[in-house]
Amino acid sequence: MARQKLLEVKNLKQYFPAGRGQVVKAVDGVTFDIYKGETFGLVGESGCGKSTTGRTIIRLYEATEGEVLFNGVNVHGKKSKKELKELNRKMQMIFQDPYASLNPRMTVADIIAEGIDIHGLAKTKEERMQRVYELLETVGLNREHASRYPHEFSGGQRQRIGIARALAVEPEFIIADEPISALDVSIQAQVVNLIEAPAA
Structure with missing residues (x-):
């Protein structure tokens, strides 16, 4: 039986303005899939963008670029x-x-x-x-x-x-x-x- 894809994150980018035309690239081109019933771990050092990725997926932040699909439906937009x-x-x-x-x-x-x-x-x-x-x-x-x-x-x-x-x-x-x-x-x-x- 084929696994059901629950979440698709495609080339997700989340940039924040940092003044004087500069930006902070908190998330820069992240891609992964999560399947129904699966526990998926996002691992990295402090400040690498894990929390920002989660907040962008759930739309607390609007994505700068890329796609988040939940059950095939684009979360953003x-x-x-x-x-x-x-x-x-x-x-x-x-x-x-x-x-x-x-x-x-x-x-x-x-x-x-x-x-x-x-x-x-x-x-x-x-x-x-x-x-x-x-x-x-x-x-x-x-x-x-x-x-x-x-x-x-x-x-x-x-x-x-x-x-x-x-x-x-x-x-x-x-x-x-x-x-x-x-x-x-x-x-x-x-x-x-x-x-x-x-x-x-």
Whole structure:
């Protein structure tokens, strides 16, 4: 049975202006394919453009040049609100910094349920909260944590909240930007297992 190609990155370039007509070539001609069910690792030294590649794939940055195809559809270029919304549901990102990626003014329940609300994945408030509770338990937290705020948690717990948020919309594709680099060694393996579990 032929493998299904999920993501195609073709000659991706991401340049940023650096003043006086200069540019920083953060990503310069990257090409790779990722297949459905596959775990793909992008390896390189600090500052080589790994995070920028991930952010460009998921369209947090508009590509300078090249193509990103998700299920054969170009991620970049003109898109309707409906098309962007659908892409945002199918592609999620777990950010490297669990401190900066969570809104400090939102409760954990609202952070996790944000995508559920946007995409209308729960018909009632009860269903919404039940889904939040299930996701909290999936990442090793409990329902009592739902009403708390990000500052009340350790770095490892915040990263678990970030993972729960990414899983909430049941994405087809997750970009994990060094999701365990900010965590204590003792819980790194647990977090890796959490990320791998949904695909099992």
